[in-house]
Amino acid sequence: MSVLLHKRSRIVVQGLTGSAGSFHAKQCMDYGSAVVAGVTPGKGGTTHLGVPVFDTVRDSVRERGADVSLVFVPPPAAADSILEAFDAGVKLVIAITEGVPVLDMARVKADLTRRRAAGQDLRLIGPNCPGVITPGECKAGIMPGYIHKPGPVGIVSRSGTLTYEAVWQLTSKGIGQSTVIGIGGDPVNGTNFIDCLDLFEHDDQTKAVVMIGEIGGSAEEEAAEFFKRRMTKPVFSFIAGKTAPPGRRMGHAGAIVEGGSGKHSDKVAALERVGITVVQNLSEIGETVARSPVGALAAAAA
């Protein structure tokens, strides 16, 4: 079993008829994902890429049984679209959109927390993320599908292209992935490292985890605490931004060292202290996993 996405996941794409939505929905379908619906308010009743388009997410859930929403809606309306998906009853919302105002995300997060506390089965990944892929089964995101391969390593990352880099190195060594989750580079997001570590810890297919962090915030430090208390599976990590100047936002809204917090050295120290293997050179992450017992087994099986 993988986590979050499976062969039977039924995807609705919010913003299907836009250029990014169209391009990536097509790529997901080519990968074999079941894109069962699109939502563009005002275009309900039409068909796009051979997929029925609805006016609301609720309609797509009722008519097509969508349970995963992939959001490509531009920033001004992104938060509203995420809230609509929550309300429509999909179980997983993956928000790709970059540039969502952080206060909008604070409001989304409050709604998400309330719904989960009330027992709703709901999860938000992103925003500002590449999405999620369970290799060989389902791709809901913008990652290039062909670099992935099914296998035992779970990957979770704050960065898109950096994740592809790690995945590619693993695949090149014959080591496949259970599920690859991009949680996004924004300061407030739906799912954090610890949520994903928890998912991977309880997933039979996953035998090891690669966690790719970056400067800013304290998600890596929290992950280290979680690992110490709750995890039995090995975790390998890389943290980007060692050479980033303090006080500057490094592209991602969340990648900033400010007021002495979010520093690369603190994160590496926190991870290493609890026994997580931190790779200093990104290009060695594949090799490092391959040398470990899990990697050796996976490579031998492949």
Added chain:
Amino acid sequence: MKLLEFEGKDVFRRYGLPVPPTGGAIEKPAQLPAALKRAGKGPWVIKAQVLAGGRGKAGGVKIAKTPKEAALIVKNMLGMKLVTPQTGEKGVKVNKVLVDKASDIAREIYLGVVLDRKLGCPLIIASAEGGVEIEVLAHTKPEAILRMPVDATAGLRPYQARQLAFQLRIPADQLGAFVKLAMGMVKIFMDLDANLVEVNPLILTPKGELLALDAKVTTDDNALFRQKELAAKPDLEATPAEKEAKKTGITFIGLDGTIGCMVNGAGLAMATMDSVHLAGGSPANFLDVGGGANAEQVTKAFQIIMKDKKVQAVLINIFGGIMRCDTIAEGVLTALKKIKLTVPLVVRLEGTNVKEGKALLQKSGLKMIVADSLWDAAQKAVAAAGAN
């Protein structure tokens, strides 16, 4: 985006929050007499309007008892290079000074609203021990700091504000004023899409009045589409190259090294800088061409990198997801037609349409070093920069 102190105080004034009487910000010594008149009877405080913190110790905040003293201070301060721990050695030029009526201080308090990443909501941070930097206090006396999460939709509730007031030992006759101030700061935070609204120090005067002696406001760039007034303001922090990049949707940050980097994705761009460093070189910049960039954006990115005369080699590292490698290749070739490249170019492509991308580059017959992995690319770029 960061607001200057006088802009922050103008916002406070608009929300009816207590700030000292002011003569406003001035740019020329000739404007001083009118400013002093507006501020009222002296003494006055003259404050350099720069975005860097630590102004006081660097000589950017001075008290003037007489108009003559004020004139001398203003003359020296306008145009000076202020060097604070936050500006680095280069310092920052003072173009404006704020002339406020000076206030007598009985007590200093710290009050700030931040966006807390861990909680995912606005958070009030307060301390009865103001006047020192909150980061310093967090380190030396963490128990002296109060934290109160705020609902991002409802804002600060009156009872929450009262609770803060009692914990901060605000005198009973100032309870109403404090509640108004704290709620007003949260309202500003939400109305302006801020990341930070901070007053340090918030003071109690000997007469028992509350006054915000400083006002620091930082806003969320992602929200500029709905903050028209903020969006119209000039960006004082970015360099010309950084501004030029921003216009085309490129994130660029200039650094001191010799290897120009063009990468897609913020994380990979950081990791590329780290790899260059690890290979023994130093990056000249952080540059994320972003998702969905077209040939024009790549051309622009090239032009921006090549404007930096320190650049001895250019490293392009693209892992295609949103951005297809053939788009990048087209961009590189278009740019190379416009710009005569005088330094070695190392290109590493991987991802969607990588074959088409590589084929385009090879077919062009242009001189470049093709690398197979990031580490290979970093090493080749460092070697090329050294040899150049």
